[in-house]
Amino acid sequence: MFFEKSFHKNKNNGVYKKVLDQIDAFKNHEIDISVLNIADFLPQKKGFRKINLLLNKKEYTKNIPNSYYNCDFFYIRYWLLTFPFLNLLKKIAEKKILIILEIPTYPYDDEYRRTDLKSQIFLLIDKLIRKKIKRYVNAISTYSGDEQIFDISTIKISNGLNFSRIPMRINEIKNNEINLLIISQFSFWHGYDRILKGLEIYVRDIIINSKTIVKLHFVGDGKEYEIYKNICLESKLDQYCFFYGLKSGKDLDAIANHCDIGVCSLGAHRKKCYLSSELKSREYVAYGLPMISSVKIDFVDDKWPYLLRVPEDDSPIDIISVVNYFNKVYKNNNSEEISRIIRSYGFARCDINVAIRPVIDYLANSKN
Structure with a gap:
């Protein structure tokens, strides 16, 4: 299962094309893979109601059908961590499914210190959560040279595209x-x-x-x-x-x-x-x-x-x-x-x- 939080974005976007390339690469290595785009399972919320996406820990798990958990592993591309995302990791791990979390940029804190207030709030929540994910995540794939991130062993990959x-x-x-x-x-x-x-x-x-x-x-x-x-x-x-x-x-x-x-x-x-x-x-x-x-x-x-x-x-x-x-x-x-x-x-x-x-x-x- 390939998990992506923003697969619905503009198809001219470089990240969108990168996700497609990664999916093709898994398939080229004879791995049968499906895509879970979390945006497809979340209600559209605006203003203060959107705070549920930060604090309501069941916001993800209550919307994702159980059929999506019938797999051997989750490869998760995600940026900042939230409480519902942490709860999702917990549910996946309870089902004895391997979890690989890709962190595209590490360290990433300085990317958000000069951005809008919403991003800075997400960063603060991320800092509260990041040390907890080692309970559930098996490995972190990273472009950095770090041996460990958040006390989790890394898989050193490079950023690639389909030539x-x-x-x-x-x-x-x-x-x-x-x-x-x-x-x-x-x-x-x-x-x-x-x-x-x-x-x-x-x-x-x-x-x-x-x-x-x-x-x-x-x-x-x-x-x-x-x-x-x-x-x-x-x-x-x-x-x-x-x-x-x-x-x-x-x-x-x-x-x-x-x-x-x-x-x-x-x-x-x-x-x-x-x-x-x-x-x-x-x-x-x-x-x-x-x-x-x-x-x-x-x-x-x-x-x-x-x-x-x-x-x-x-x-x-x-x-x-x-x-x-x-x-x-x-x-x-x-x-x-x-x-x-x-x-x-x-x-x-x-x-x-x-x-x-x-x-x-x-x-x-x-x-x-």
Whole structure:
């Protein structure tokens, strides 16, 4: 049984696509799996009545049919813990069903300290509950290097995606123009205000001598999306910045084909994250894009030539260093060859069937 609390969300959302990839990977390893989307079994509640989802411990278990417990294991993707969720774990464990809880980001507290009040309340409740889940959870799958989380042994996995659904980009290098792709659910810790500030400085002071135009292509949504659009307008960068909203499939592929470099997070230090497993880095290498990042990326070797590390602080991004990086990577105008090398490197490390393998091995060993 594959448990997901938000499977109903926008199908262009990266997390939605990630869930589909994980389900396919389990099936590819000959595991018969069903999906339990908790949202399908909860009444629609608004305002103060929604507090039941925090405090009423039977809010989940009273709505989920008993037929969903006829399985060998639950693989649960969940973010913040609540009392009804804790009660659900208890009920599953009482039925002697194996529980693997995936925590996509750990530690995660700093992600919520600068968010809305509702998220901060959820975090406080999570802190009350987290030490109790060791009674019920058999293992935690994690992208971090931790041996234990909440006193529970971990299964170390990597964030992966299905490379077969993302075509390698085919892009002709344009004279004196560099296009940067930015895919995200934009939050303050992504730090793209840094590259906008850097572009403002570049356009104002340097572009005349450099003669290379740099353009930014923003794909996605999130709390910072409108903020970035406003920065762009206020800085008079509208001819260099393009905002597409959420895109997927052929629409996203077409944008990627137009771009030369993918931009990963530039502000992960703001949430005290110093090793990234973000999905966007996997998407970029699947397309065959070189990358820029301020944070170390988990699957990338330190000397890999197709990642430019920029300072891990809040300083404006030096666009001249981006131009120099572009010229170094594409010095022989060999875009297709570079894409093939990058995609092959990423596939061996990040394809979903490789990424999920430690969980498959854990399940196999648990039967012995």
